[in-house]
Amino acid sequence: MTNQWHDACATDDVDDEDLITMKLAGQTVAIYNTPEGFFATAGMCTHEDESLDGGLVMDGVIECPLHQGRFCVRTGKALSAPVVENLKTYELQVRDGRVWVKV
Template sequence: MSQWIDACATDDVDDEDLIAWMHNGRNYAIYNTEKGYFASDLMCTHEEQSLEDGMVIDCVIECPLHGGRFDICTGKALSAPCTTDLVTYPVKVEAGRVFIALD
């Protein structure tokens, strides 16, 4: 059963950017896009590179190591060398706070 976890303030994540967030020893990425806030695993599925320094353009995150891209909204791998999708998590915003649903 998923539980909503208070992750950060909406102001903590700049427009078209992400922050790294750790919960119970696991690292997540929290994104602020023109379509809203989203969350995924922080590590690229290609070579376990952190996406924290990746470039966010629209709803796409580009891995800083090899340039692989993922759809932030769905986690879908969009370009080589990434072939495995990112795991994404439900997000809701309430009273200026970003909450992530985690098991």
């Protein structure tokens, strides 16, 4: 099933300025907790298909753990080499302490 809302996790499951990754509808999805709110993107780096799970979230940017390619977590925009292809982003809602993602 695609383009459906999924109850992904509790807000407490994601530490401040951190992320978790999970499979939703067959897609690897990253959910971020930032000072600006929660966001969701594809969970694999567009450069070498590395999981972003071990990456660093800082100032609204996720940095890939393998080569430190950087993406904006809000827009998915690739910000610096070695990444040039943007991350797919997903709609996200927080309801009653739960994070819902449309995948």
